[in-house]
Amino acid sequence: MSDIQNDSKKGKMPKSVPYIIGNEAAERFSFYGIRSIMSTFLVAQFFNPAANPALQNMAEARANELVHLFVTFAYFMPLVGGILADWFFGKYKVILYVSILYAIGNVVLALSTGNLSMFTVGLIVIAVAAGGIKSCVSANVGDQFDTSNQHLMSKVYGWFYFSINTGSVLSTLLIPIIYNKYGPELAFGIPGVLMCLATIIFWLGRKKYVRVPPTGIKKENFMGISAYAIKQLLSNRNGQTVWEAVGKKYSAEAIDGVQAVYRILMVFAFTPIFWALWDQNLSEWVLQATKLDRHLFGYELLPEQIQTFNPLFLVSMIPVCTYVIFPLVEKMGIKVTPLRKIGAGLFLTGVSFVIIALIQEGIDAGGKPTVWWQVLAYFILAVAEILVSITCLEYAYTQSPKSMKSTMSALYLLGISAGNLFVSLVNGSIADGGFFSKFTGASYFWLFIGILAAFFVLYLLMAKRLPEKSYVESAE
Known part of the structure:
Protein backbone atom coordinates (compact mmCIF):
# COMPACT_ATOMS: atom_id res chain seq x y z
CA MET A 1 0.00 0.00 0.00
CA SER A 2 2.80 2.41 0.89
CA ASP A 3 4.42 1.80 -2.49
CA ILE A 4 1.22 2.89 -4.23
CA GLN A 5 0.94 5.97 -2.08
CA ASN A 6 4.51 7.00 -2.82
CA ASP A 7 3.94 6.47 -6.53
CA SER A 8 0.79 8.57 -6.35
CA LYS A 9 2.62 11.45 -4.70
CA LYS A 10 5.08 11.48 -7.57
CA GLY A 11 2.25 11.35 -10.09
CA LYS A 12 3.48 8.01 -11.44
CA MET A 13 1.48 5.20 -12.97
CA PRO A 14 0.21 2.83 -10.23
CA LYS A 15 2.15 -0.45 -10.12
CA SER A 16 -1.16 -2.34 -10.00
CA VAL A 17 -2.18 -1.35 -13.55
CA PRO A 18 -0.39 -4.16 -15.48
CA TYR A 19 -2.07 -6.79 -13.28
CA ILE A 20 -5.51 -5.27 -13.84
CA ILE A 21 -5.01 -4.98 -17.62
CA GLY A 22 -3.60 -8.51 -17.91
CA ASN A 23 -6.44 -9.92 -15.84
CA GLU A 24 -9.07 -8.18 -17.96
CA ALA A 25 -7.58 -9.28 -21.31
CA ALA A 26 -7.43 -12.93 -20.22
CA GLU A 27 -10.93 -12.89 -18.70
CA ARG A 28 -12.52 -11.28 -21.77
CA PHE A 29 -10.76 -13.81 -24.04
CA SER A 30 -12.32 -16.54 -21.92
CA PHE A 31 -15.82 -15.05 -21.90
CA TYR A 32 -16.03 -14.17 -25.59
CA GLY A 33 -14.29 -17.38 -26.59
CA ILE A 34 -17.09 -19.35 -24.94
CA ARG A 35 -19.77 -17.16 -26.48
CA SER A 36 -18.28 -17.37 -29.97
CA ILE A 37 -19.07 -21.08 -30.40
CA MET A 38 -21.89 -21.57 -27.92
CA SER A 39 -24.84 -21.37 -30.34
CA THR A 40 -23.43 -23.63 -33.05
CA PHE A 41 -22.08 -26.10 -30.47
CA LEU A 42 -25.43 -26.45 -28.68
CA VAL A 43 -27.25 -27.16 -31.94
CA ALA A 44 -24.68 -29.64 -33.25
CA GLN A 45 -23.95 -31.42 -29.97
CA PHE A 46 -27.23 -31.51 -28.07
CA PHE A 47 -30.30 -30.24 -29.92
CA ASN A 48 -29.87 -31.59 -33.46
CA PRO A 49 -26.77 -33.82 -33.64
CA ALA A 50 -28.17 -35.73 -36.62
CA ALA A 51 -28.64 -32.44 -38.56
CA ASN A 52 -32.26 -33.32 -39.28
CA PRO A 53 -33.72 -30.41 -41.33
CA ALA A 54 -37.14 -30.97 -39.75
CA LEU A 55 -35.70 -30.32 -36.28
CA GLN A 56 -33.43 -27.40 -37.18
CA ASN A 57 -35.79 -24.54 -36.25
CA MET A 58 -36.58 -26.11 -32.89
CA ALA A 59 -32.91 -26.86 -32.23
CA GLU A 60 -31.81 -23.32 -33.05
CA ALA A 61 -34.58 -21.87 -30.87
CA ARG A 62 -33.53 -24.08 -27.95
CA ALA A 63 -29.89 -23.04 -28.38
CA ASN A 64 -30.83 -19.36 -28.57
CA GLU A 65 -32.98 -19.75 -25.46
CA LEU A 66 -30.01 -21.03 -23.46
CA VAL A 67 -27.54 -18.50 -24.90
CA HIS A 68 -29.74 -15.51 -24.07
CA LEU A 69 -30.50 -16.92 -20.62
CA PHE A 70 -26.73 -17.10 -20.08
CA VAL A 71 -26.43 -13.40 -21.00
CA THR A 72 -29.41 -12.57 -18.77
CA PHE A 73 -27.59 -13.92 -15.71
CA ALA A 74 -24.29 -12.35 -16.77
CA TYR A 75 -25.82 -8.85 -16.83
CA PHE A 76 -28.09 -9.23 -13.81
CA MET A 77 -25.28 -10.22 -11.46
CA PRO A 78 -23.27 -6.93 -11.67
CA LEU A 79 -25.89 -5.39 -9.38
CA VAL A 80 -25.33 -8.16 -6.83
CA GLY A 81 -21.55 -8.05 -7.21
CA GLY A 82 -21.49 -4.29 -6.82
CA ILE A 83 -23.53 -4.43 -3.60
CA LEU A 84 -21.32 -7.18 -2.16
CA ALA A 85 -18.18 -5.20 -3.00
CA ASP A 86 -19.34 -1.74 -1.95
CA TRP A 87 -21.23 -2.69 1.21
CA PHE A 88 -19.65 -5.86 2.60
CA PHE A 89 -16.36 -7.27 1.25
CA GLY A 90 -14.56 -4.71 -0.91
CA LYS A 91 -13.70 -5.05 -4.60
CA TYR A 92 -10.47 -7.04 -4.16
CA LYS A 93 -12.08 -9.94 -2.29
CA VAL A 94 -15.10 -10.09 -4.58
CA ILE A 95 -12.95 -10.10 -7.74
CA LEU A 96 -10.53 -12.71 -6.38
CA TYR A 97 -13.00 -15.20 -4.89
CA VAL A 98 -15.57 -14.87 -7.66
CA SER A 99 -12.78 -15.31 -10.24
CA ILE A 100 -11.94 -18.64 -8.60
CA LEU A 101 -15.61 -19.62 -8.96
CA TYR A 102 -15.42 -18.42 -12.57
CA ALA A 103 -12.44 -20.72 -13.24
CA ILE A 104 -14.28 -23.66 -11.67
CA GLY A 105 -17.23 -23.01 -13.97
CA ASN A 106 -14.87 -23.11 -16.96
CA VAL A 107 -13.49 -26.46 -15.84
CA VAL A 108 -17.01 -27.88 -15.46
CA LEU A 109 -17.88 -26.59 -18.95
CA ALA A 110 -14.84 -28.10 -20.63
CA LEU A 111 -15.43 -31.50 -18.97
CA SER A 112 -19.17 -31.58 -19.77
CA THR A 113 -19.32 -31.23 -23.56
CA GLY A 114 -21.20 -34.53 -23.74
CA ASN A 115 -23.63 -33.86 -20.89
CA LEU A 116 -26.21 -31.09 -21.38
CA SER A 117 -27.21 -30.87 -17.71
CA MET A 118 -23.65 -30.40 -16.45
CA PHE A 119 -22.81 -28.13 -19.38
CA THR A 120 -25.74 -25.93 -18.36
CA VAL A 121 -24.49 -25.89 -14.78
CA GLY A 122 -21.10 -24.72 -16.04
CA LEU A 123 -22.75 -21.95 -18.06
CA ILE A 124 -24.77 -20.75 -15.06
CA VAL A 125 -21.67 -20.66 -12.83
CA ILE A 126 -19.72 -18.72 -15.48
CA ALA A 127 -22.57 -16.27 -16.06
CA VAL A 128 -23.00 -15.60 -12.34
CA ALA A 129 -19.25 -15.18 -11.84
CA ALA A 130 -18.63 -13.06 -14.95
CA GLY A 131 -21.46 -10.76 -13.95
CA GLY A 132 -20.39 -10.73 -10.33
CA ILE A 133 -17.00 -9.21 -11.10
CA LYS A 134 -18.11 -7.02 -14.02
CA SER A 135 -19.14 -4.00 -11.96
CA CYS A 136 -16.06 -4.31 -9.72
CA VAL A 137 -13.25 -4.59 -12.26
CA SER A 138 -13.68 -1.25 -14.03
CA ALA A 139 -14.34 0.54 -10.73
CA ASN A 140 -11.16 -1.03 -9.33
CA VAL A 141 -9.20 0.76 -12.06
CA GLY A 142 -10.38 4.15 -10.81
CA ASP A 143 -9.57 3.23 -7.20
CA GLN A 144 -5.86 3.06 -8.06
CA PHE A 145 -5.63 6.83 -8.65
CA ASP A 146 -5.68 9.96 -6.51
CA THR A 147 -5.50 13.67 -7.29
CA SER A 148 -1.75 13.56 -8.05
CA ASN A 149 -1.97 11.03 -10.88
CA GLN A 150 -5.58 11.22 -12.00
CA HIS A 151 -4.38 12.78 -15.27
CA LEU A 152 -3.17 9.29 -16.18
CA MET A 153 -6.57 7.70 -15.57
CA SER A 154 -7.98 8.26 -19.05
CA LYS A 155 -4.89 6.65 -20.56
CA VAL A 156 -5.28 3.58 -18.35
CA TYR A 157 -8.98 3.29 -19.13
CA GLY A 158 -8.00 3.42 -22.79
CA TRP A 159 -5.67 0.47 -22.22
CA PHE A 160 -8.37 -1.24 -20.19
CA TYR A 161 -10.97 -1.08 -22.97
CA PHE A 162 -8.33 -1.93 -25.55
CA SER A 163 -7.64 -5.11 -23.57
CA ILE A 164 -11.37 -5.93 -23.65
CA ASN A 165 -11.57 -5.60 -27.41
CA THR A 166 -8.26 -7.39 -27.93
CA GLY A 167 -9.51 -10.35 -25.92
CA SER A 168 -12.77 -10.33 -27.86
CA VAL A 169 -11.19 -10.15 -31.33
CA LEU A 170 -8.54 -12.80 -30.66
CA SER A 171 -10.97 -15.24 -29.08
CA THR A 172 -13.64 -14.94 -31.80
CA LEU A 173 -10.97 -15.54 -34.45
CA LEU A 174 -9.07 -18.39 -32.77
CA ILE A 175 -11.59 -20.39 -30.73
CA PRO A 176 -13.80 -21.24 -33.77
CA ILE A 177 -10.73 -22.60 -35.57
CA ILE A 178 -9.83 -24.75 -32.57
CA TYR A 179 -13.44 -25.95 -32.29
CA ASN A 180 -13.54 -26.83 -35.98
CA LYS A 181 -10.19 -28.66 -36.02
CA TYR A 182 -9.83 -30.17 -32.56
CA GLY A 183 -13.32 -30.40 -31.08
CA PRO A 184 -15.29 -28.79 -28.24
CA GLU A 185 -13.22 -30.11 -25.33
CA LEU A 186 -10.15 -28.11 -26.32
CA ALA A 187 -12.22 -25.17 -27.62
CA PHE A 188 -13.91 -24.75 -24.24
CA GLY A 189 -10.80 -25.83 -22.34
CA ILE A 190 -8.59 -23.01 -23.63
CA PRO A 191 -10.95 -20.29 -22.29
CA GLY A 192 -10.79 -22.18 -18.99
CA VAL A 193 -6.99 -21.99 -19.01
CA LEU A 194 -7.19 -18.26 -19.78
CA MET A 195 -9.61 -17.71 -16.87
CA CYS A 196 -7.26 -19.56 -14.51
CA LEU A 197 -4.45 -17.36 -15.84
CA ALA A 198 -6.59 -14.25 -15.30
CA THR A 199 -7.16 -15.25 -11.67
CA ILE A 200 -3.46 -15.88 -11.09
CA ILE A 201 -2.50 -12.55 -12.67
CA PHE A 202 -4.94 -10.72 -10.42
CA TRP A 203 -3.66 -12.56 -7.32
CA LEU A 204 -0.03 -11.76 -8.17
CA GLY A 205 -0.83 -8.06 -7.89
CA ARG A 206 -2.39 -8.43 -4.41
CA LYS A 207 0.28 -6.28 -2.72
CA LYS A 208 0.08 -3.56 -5.36
CA TYR A 209 -3.61 -2.62 -5.22
CA VAL A 210 -5.16 0.35 -3.52
CA ARG A 211 -8.03 -1.29 -1.67
CA VAL A 212 -11.03 0.89 -0.90
CA PRO A 213 -12.78 -0.59 2.16
CA PRO A 214 -16.50 -1.43 2.01
CA THR A 215 -18.80 1.31 3.33
CA GLY A 216 -21.41 -0.89 4.96
CA ILE A 217 -25.09 -0.70 4.09
CA LYS A 218 -26.03 2.81 3.03
CA LYS A 219 -29.23 4.01 4.62
CA GLU A 220 -29.90 6.57 1.92
CA ASN A 221 -29.85 4.17 -1.02
CA PHE A 222 -32.04 4.13 -4.10
CA MET A 223 -34.13 1.09 -3.14
CA GLY A 224 -34.70 2.25 0.43
CA ILE A 225 -35.83 5.74 -0.56
CA SER A 226 -38.00 4.37 -3.38
CA ALA A 227 -39.71 1.91 -1.04
CA TYR A 228 -40.38 4.68 1.46
CA ALA A 229 -41.77 6.90 -1.33
CA ILE A 230 -44.19 4.13 -2.36
CA LYS A 231 -45.26 3.76 1.25
CA GLN A 232 -45.96 7.50 1.42
CA LEU A 233 -47.86 7.36 -1.87
CA LEU A 234 -50.28 4.85 -0.34
CA SER A 235 -50.65 6.65 2.99
CA ASN A 236 -52.35 9.82 4.23
CA ARG A 237 -49.85 12.66 3.71
CA ASN A 238 -52.05 15.53 5.00
CA GLY A 239 -51.88 17.45 1.74
CA GLN A 240 -48.15 16.98 1.22
CA THR A 241 -46.67 15.70 -2.03
CA VAL A 242 -44.95 12.34 -1.92
CA TRP A 243 -41.47 13.87 -2.06
CA GLU A 244 -42.32 16.43 0.63
CA ALA A 245 -43.28 13.55 2.90
CA VAL A 246 -40.11 11.65 1.99
CA GLY A 247 -38.11 14.80 2.76
CA LYS A 248 -38.98 14.49 6.44
CA LYS A 249 -36.85 11.34 6.65
CA TYR A 250 -34.22 11.72 3.93
CA SER A 251 -31.93 14.56 2.88
CA ALA A 252 -32.72 16.81 -0.08
CA GLU A 253 -29.53 15.64 -1.79
CA ALA A 254 -30.52 11.97 -1.50
CA ILE A 255 -34.02 12.68 -2.83
CA ASP A 256 -32.62 14.67 -5.75
CA GLY A 257 -30.42 11.68 -6.59
CA VAL A 258 -33.37 9.29 -6.61
CA GLN A 259 -35.41 11.67 -8.76
CA ALA A 260 -32.48 11.84 -11.19
CA VAL A 261 -32.48 8.05 -11.45
CA TYR A 262 -36.16 8.03 -12.38
CA ARG A 263 -35.61 10.69 -15.02
CA ILE A 264 -32.84 8.62 -16.59
Missing part, protein backbone atom coordinates in the same frame (compact mmCIF):
# COMPACT_ATOMS: atom_id res chain seq x y z
CA LEU A 265 -34.90 5.44 -16.34
CA MET A 266 -37.41 7.07 -18.68
CA VAL A 267 -34.63 6.94 -21.30
CA PHE A 268 -33.24 3.58 -20.21
CA ALA A 269 -36.71 2.06 -20.58
CA PHE A 270 -35.96 1.91 -24.31
CA THR A 271 -32.59 0.13 -24.01
CA PRO A 272 -33.86 -3.43 -23.34
CA ILE A 273 -35.33 -3.65 -26.86
CA PHE A 274 -32.02 -2.42 -28.29
CA TRP A 275 -30.10 -5.12 -26.44
CA ALA A 276 -32.74 -7.73 -27.29
CA LEU A 277 -31.82 -7.18 -30.93
CA TRP A 278 -28.11 -6.38 -30.51
CA ASP A 279 -27.22 -9.57 -28.65
CA GLN A 280 -28.66 -11.66 -31.46
CA ASN A 281 -25.55 -10.81 -33.50
CA LEU A 282 -23.66 -13.23 -31.25
CA SER A 283 -26.23 -16.03 -31.49
CA GLU A 284 -28.99 -15.87 -34.14
CA TRP A 285 -26.71 -14.15 -36.67
CA VAL A 286 -24.03 -16.79 -36.08
CA LEU A 287 -26.51 -19.58 -36.79
CA GLN A 288 -27.64 -17.71 -39.89
CA ALA A 289 -24.01 -17.51 -41.03
CA THR A 290 -23.87 -21.33 -41.21
CA LYS A 291 -26.24 -21.10 -44.21
CA LEU A 292 -24.39 -18.31 -46.08
CA ASP A 293 -21.67 -18.21 -48.70
CA ARG A 294 -18.88 -17.13 -46.33
CA HIS A 295 -16.13 -16.46 -48.88
CA LEU A 296 -14.42 -13.12 -48.31
CA PHE A 297 -11.50 -12.15 -50.55
CA GLY A 298 -11.07 -15.78 -51.60
CA TYR A 299 -11.01 -17.13 -48.02
CA GLU A 300 -13.92 -19.00 -46.43
CA LEU A 301 -14.54 -17.90 -42.87
CA LEU A 302 -16.07 -20.13 -40.24
CA PRO A 303 -19.61 -19.06 -39.26
CA GLU A 304 -18.47 -18.24 -35.72
CA GLN A 305 -15.77 -15.91 -37.01
CA ILE A 306 -18.12 -13.45 -38.75
CA GLN A 307 -19.02 -11.88 -35.39
CA THR A 308 -15.42 -10.60 -35.16
CA PHE A 309 -16.52 -7.76 -37.42
CA ASN A 310 -18.51 -6.35 -34.49
CA PRO A 311 -15.55 -5.27 -32.29
CA LEU A 312 -13.47 -4.36 -35.34
CA PHE A 313 -16.12 -2.01 -36.69
CA LEU A 314 -16.84 -0.67 -33.21
CA VAL A 315 -13.23 0.29 -32.47
CA SER A 316 -12.69 1.82 -35.91
CA MET A 317 -15.94 3.81 -35.98
CA ILE A 318 -15.73 5.41 -32.52
CA PRO A 319 -13.11 8.02 -33.60
CA VAL A 320 -14.86 8.49 -36.96
CA CYS A 321 -18.15 9.28 -35.24
CA THR A 322 -16.52 11.45 -32.57
CA TYR A 323 -14.23 13.53 -34.76
CA VAL A 324 -15.89 13.45 -38.19
CA ILE A 325 -19.58 12.55 -38.29
CA PHE A 326 -20.82 14.34 -35.15
CA PRO A 327 -18.97 17.65 -35.91
CA LEU A 328 -20.19 17.49 -39.53
CA VAL A 329 -23.81 17.09 -38.41
CA GLU A 330 -23.35 20.00 -35.99
CA LYS A 331 -22.05 22.18 -38.87
CA MET A 332 -25.22 21.33 -40.78
CA GLY A 333 -27.17 23.05 -38.01
CA ILE A 334 -28.40 19.88 -36.30
CA LYS A 335 -27.52 19.77 -32.62
CA VAL A 336 -26.16 16.35 -31.66
CA THR A 337 -27.83 15.68 -28.29
CA PRO A 338 -27.74 12.41 -26.34
CA LEU A 339 -31.45 11.83 -26.93
CA ARG A 340 -31.06 12.32 -30.70
CA LYS A 341 -28.10 9.94 -30.77
CA ILE A 342 -30.13 7.26 -28.99
CA GLY A 343 -33.04 7.73 -31.40
CA ALA A 344 -30.72 7.46 -34.41
CA GLY A 345 -29.14 4.36 -32.89
CA LEU A 346 -32.52 2.65 -32.46
CA PHE A 347 -33.36 3.46 -36.09
CA LEU A 348 -30.06 2.04 -37.38
CA THR A 349 -30.56 -1.10 -35.29
CA GLY A 350 -33.81 -1.61 -37.17
CA VAL A 351 -32.04 -1.08 -40.50
CA SER A 352 -29.44 -3.73 -39.64
CA PHE A 353 -32.21 -6.19 -38.81
CA VAL A 354 -34.07 -5.46 -42.03
CA ILE A 355 -30.91 -6.60 -43.85
CA ILE A 356 -30.77 -9.75 -41.70
CA ALA A 357 -34.46 -10.47 -42.35
CA LEU A 358 -33.99 -10.08 -46.10
CA ILE A 359 -30.97 -12.40 -45.97
CA GLN A 360 -33.12 -14.94 -44.14
CA GLU A 361 -35.85 -14.65 -46.76
CA GLY A 362 -33.26 -15.61 -49.36
CA ILE A 363 -32.23 -18.61 -47.25
CA ASP A 364 -35.85 -19.64 -46.70
CA ALA A 365 -36.35 -19.56 -50.48
CA GLY A 366 -33.53 -22.08 -50.90
CA GLY A 367 -30.75 -19.63 -51.72
CA LYS A 368 -27.31 -19.13 -50.21
CA PRO A 369 -26.75 -15.36 -49.93
CA THR A 370 -23.27 -13.89 -49.66
CA VAL A 371 -21.96 -13.12 -46.19
CA TRP A 372 -21.10 -9.61 -47.40
CA TRP A 373 -24.69 -8.61 -46.61
CA GLN A 374 -24.24 -9.78 -43.04
CA VAL A 375 -20.97 -7.84 -42.82
CA LEU A 376 -22.91 -4.72 -43.85
CA ALA A 377 -25.44 -5.44 -41.09
CA TYR A 378 -22.58 -5.76 -38.57
CA PHE A 379 -21.23 -2.38 -39.68
CA ILE A 380 -24.58 -0.63 -39.24
CA LEU A 381 -25.13 -2.35 -35.88
CA ALA A 382 -21.69 -1.19 -34.69
CA VAL A 383 -22.59 2.43 -35.45
CA ALA A 384 -25.94 1.91 -33.69
CA GLU A 385 -24.09 0.59 -30.64
CA ILE A 386 -21.93 3.72 -30.52
CA LEU A 387 -25.03 5.90 -30.71
CA VAL A 388 -27.01 3.98 -28.08
CA SER A 389 -24.64 2.23 -25.68
CA ILE A 390 -21.85 4.79 -25.32
CA THR A 391 -24.36 7.66 -25.32
CA CYS A 392 -26.46 6.04 -22.59
CA LEU A 393 -23.41 5.69 -20.37
CA GLU A 394 -22.56 9.35 -21.02
CA TYR A 395 -26.17 10.39 -20.39
CA ALA A 396 -26.29 8.48 -17.10
CA TYR A 397 -23.06 10.14 -15.96
CA THR A 398 -24.04 13.70 -16.85
CA GLN A 399 -27.65 13.45 -15.70
CA SER A 400 -27.10 11.85 -12.29
CA PRO A 401 -25.38 13.17 -9.16
CA LYS A 402 -22.22 11.51 -7.87
CA SER A 403 -24.12 9.54 -5.22
CA MET A 404 -26.16 7.74 -7.88
CA LYS A 405 -23.63 7.10 -10.68
CA SER A 406 -22.92 3.52 -9.57
CA THR A 407 -26.63 2.83 -9.26
CA MET A 408 -27.19 4.05 -12.81
CA SER A 409 -24.44 1.81 -14.19
CA ALA A 410 -26.03 -1.22 -12.52
CA LEU A 411 -29.51 -0.30 -13.77
CA TYR A 412 -28.15 0.13 -17.30
CA LEU A 413 -26.71 -3.38 -17.20
CA LEU A 414 -30.07 -4.65 -15.95
CA GLY A 415 -31.55 -3.34 -19.19
CA ILE A 416 -29.21 -5.68 -21.11
CA SER A 417 -30.35 -8.51 -18.84
CA ALA A 418 -34.04 -7.71 -19.41
CA GLY A 419 -33.64 -7.57 -23.19
CA ASN A 420 -31.94 -10.96 -23.28
CA LEU A 421 -34.52 -12.48 -20.96
CA PHE A 422 -37.25 -11.47 -23.41
CA VAL A 423 -35.40 -13.05 -26.34
CA SER A 424 -34.82 -16.20 -24.28
CA LEU A 425 -38.55 -16.44 -23.49
CA VAL A 426 -39.48 -15.95 -27.16
CA ASN A 427 -37.13 -18.73 -28.23
CA GLY A 428 -38.37 -20.98 -25.44
CA SER A 429 -41.90 -20.46 -26.72
CA ILE A 430 -40.82 -21.33 -30.27
CA ALA A 431 -39.04 -24.50 -29.12
CA ASP A 432 -42.06 -25.57 -27.05
CA GLY A 433 -44.57 -24.89 -29.82
CA GLY A 434 -46.08 -21.97 -27.91
CA PHE A 435 -47.40 -18.53 -28.84
CA PHE A 436 -44.32 -17.49 -30.82
CA SER A 437 -43.86 -20.84 -32.57
CA LYS A 438 -45.05 -19.42 -35.92
CA PHE A 439 -42.18 -16.93 -35.92
CA THR A 440 -39.40 -18.93 -37.50
CA GLY A 441 -37.11 -18.14 -40.40
CA ALA A 442 -37.44 -14.57 -41.68
CA SER A 443 -40.64 -13.95 -39.69
CA TYR A 444 -38.58 -14.27 -36.49
CA PHE A 445 -36.47 -11.25 -37.43
CA TRP A 446 -39.49 -9.32 -38.74
CA LEU A 447 -41.14 -9.89 -35.34
CA PHE A 448 -38.31 -8.07 -33.56
CA ILE A 449 -38.25 -5.35 -36.21
CA GLY A 450 -41.95 -4.75 -35.54
CA ILE A 451 -41.42 -4.60 -31.78
CA LEU A 452 -38.51 -2.19 -32.22
CA ALA A 453 -40.59 -0.02 -34.56
CA ALA A 454 -43.30 0.30 -31.89
CA PHE A 455 -40.71 1.28 -29.27
CA PHE A 456 -39.10 3.72 -31.70
CA VAL A 457 -42.38 5.55 -32.32
CA LEU A 458 -43.01 5.69 -28.58
CA TYR A 459 -39.49 7.02 -28.05
CA LEU A 460 -40.05 9.82 -30.58
CA LEU A 461 -43.23 10.81 -28.76
CA MET A 462 -41.57 10.80 -25.33
CA ALA A 463 -38.09 12.17 -26.11
CA LYS A 464 -39.27 15.78 -26.42
CA ARG A 465 -40.96 15.54 -23.02
CA LEU A 466 -38.03 14.02 -21.15
CA PRO A 467 -36.63 16.47 -18.55
CA GLU A 468 -32.87 16.93 -18.38
CA LYS A 469 -30.68 18.18 -15.55
CA SER A 470 -26.91 18.14 -15.91
CA TYR A 471 -24.74 17.52 -12.85
CA VAL A 472 -21.37 17.90 -14.57
CA GLU A 473 -20.75 21.47 -13.46
CA SER A 474 -22.46 21.22 -10.09
CA ALA A 475 -20.45 20.90 -6.91
CA GLU A 476 -21.22 17.48 -5.62
